[in-house]
Amino acid sequence: MKKTFIGKISKKKADRFEVIFNDEIFIGRPRGRIQLIDNLYVGDNVEFTIEDSYANIEKILPRKNFFIRPNVANIDKLLIVIAKEPTIDWLLVDKMIINCYANNIEPIICYNKADLVKDEDVEKELSPYAKFMECIKISAIKKENLDALVDVLSEGVTCLAGQSAVGKTTILNSILDLNLRTGGLSEKISRGKHTTRHVEIYKVLDGLVMDTAGFSVFTLINKKPNELKDYYHEFIELQRGCRFSSCLHINEPDCAVIKAYQKGQIDSGRYDRYLKIYEEVKTAYDKKFM
Numbered sequence: 347m348k349k350t351f352i353g354k355i356s357k358k359k360a361d362r363f364e365v366i367f368n369d370e371i372f373i374g375r376p377r378g379r380i381q382l383i384d385n386l387y388v389g390d391n392v393e394f395t396i397e398d399s400y401a402n403i404e405k406i407l408p409r410k411n412f413f414i415r416p417n418v419a420n421i422d423k424l425l426i427v428i429a430k431e432p433t434i435d436w437l438l439v440d441k442m443i444i445n446c447y448a449n450n451i452e453p454i455i456c457y458n459k460a461d462l463v464k465d466e467d468v469e470k471e472l473s474p475y476a477k478f479m480e481c482i483k484i485s486a487i488k489k490e491n492l493d494a495l496v497d498v499l500s501e502g503v504t505c506l507a508g509q510s511a512v513g514k515t516t517i518l519n520s521i522l523d524l525n526l527r528t529g530g531l532s533e534k535i536s537r538g539k540h541t542t543r544h545v546e547i548y549k550v551l552d553g554l555v556m557d558t559a560g561f562s563v564f565t566l567i568n569k570k571p572n573e574l575k576d577y578y579h580e581f582i583e584l585q586r587g588c589r590f591s592s593c594l595h596i597n598e599p600d601c602a603v604i605k606a607y608q609k610g611q612i613d614s615g616r617y618d619r620y621l622k623i624y625e626e627v628k629t630a631y632d633k634k635f636m
């Protein structure tokens with residue numbers, strides 16, 4: 347029997363694919379198990395054999411999570427990139443955080459273009475988030491604080507997400523400039539506005555980074571409205587004090603979260619957006635099931 351290896355799909359376009367194994371990249375052979383190949387997602391862990399130095403997929407291993415359009419699997423962290431410019435869309439940020447916690451992904455906020463803002467202003471903006479999640483601030487252009495970024499990227503599989511022009515491409519290129527052990531990321535990334543975007547994986551030390559520019563799947567919430575509150579980590583401690591264990595913290599009597607909000611102990615922006623997202627999710631849910 348042929349020796350099997352366990353690798354990760356690092357690229358896929360139609361029936362062409364690549365498998366990354368240690369620091370080596372194998373070209374996949376699109377034959378034989380066509381159905382398996384059709385179902386391959388970038389990020390999939392696969393069992394493969396090597397024949398004439400090509401990878402033959404034998405089996406797709408169970409996924410920790412997966413997303414469609416683009417098809418990606420097994421994401422450990424989401425680097426939510428924001429910046430002073432373009433204006434931060436906090437609603438988008440909150441939706442991404444919800445999706446992370448709902449899919450067993452660690453969200454990390456990366457405030458880029460720190461060269462354009464005062465440190466204390468960044469800290470103030472991030473303070474509601476820094477209470478429950480990791481937040482870093484960098485300047486990709488000035489190459490400031492990239493150590494913190496490398497720390498995040500060098501473990502597990504990280505996706506980059508964020509509005510257009512926050513600096514995702516610049517960030518990836520700034521990492522490349524550090525000349526770390528990066529596999530696959532051999533030349534600078536440049537994108538024309540009209541090039542079709544597909545997902546690729548790059549190696550950063552022991553971590554992998556998925557370049558999912560133009561990624562919007564993290565903003566579509568496919569959850570029951572009454573589950574939303576579970577993804578607000580700053581509510582979790584407080585909600586033990588609510589009169590009802592099923593409290594949604596919207597208009598229930600004796601709600602500890604609402605009380606904390608009234609006392610200014612919970613960020614009002616976060617709470618107001620919670621109500622807004624709740625309404626959105628509820629409307630979509632009712633439409634689907636009523």
Ligand SMILES: Nc1nc2c(ncn2[C@@H]2O[C@H](COP(=O)(O)OP(=O)(O)OP(=O)(O)O)[C@@H](O)[C@H]2O)c(=O)[nH]1
Nearest residue numbers: 458459485486487488509510511512513514515516
């Ligand atoms: N001042 C400053 N500008 C930056 C920084 N990082 C990126 N930029 C600028 O922001 C603009 C957008 O950067 P991109 O890297 O293309 O942004 P993107 O997120 O990849 O954008 P899309 O490809 O549209 O998703 C460019 O003009 C960059 O030069 C930074 O750290 N500081």
Ligand SMILES: [Zn+2]
Nearest residue numbers: 588593595601
């Ligand atoms: Zn409550």
